[in-house]
Amino acid sequence: MKKVLMAGAIALFGLSNAQIAAGTTYLSGSVGYSQEETNNGNNKTENFNVLPTVGYFVSNNFAIGLGIGYQTQKTPM
DSSP states (O other): OHHHHHHHHHHHHHHHTOOOOTTOEEEEEEEEEEEEEOTTSSOEEEEEEEEEEEEEEEETTEEEEEEOOEEEEEOOO
């Protein structure tokens, strides 16, 4: 079992040691939705969010980026 854990740890370390070259541009983001309802069903809340992000690697593994987000929450009365 120890050998399997050690092999997994070495593999993960190799992945985390990867470099992203300077001059690379990236585009990322997230989208989320959640819904929550109380036990008696009287209150229901809906959340929605969007966060696009863009960035530029100025040197290896160092990026400068910009993101703008939108979030809304709806709770009917």
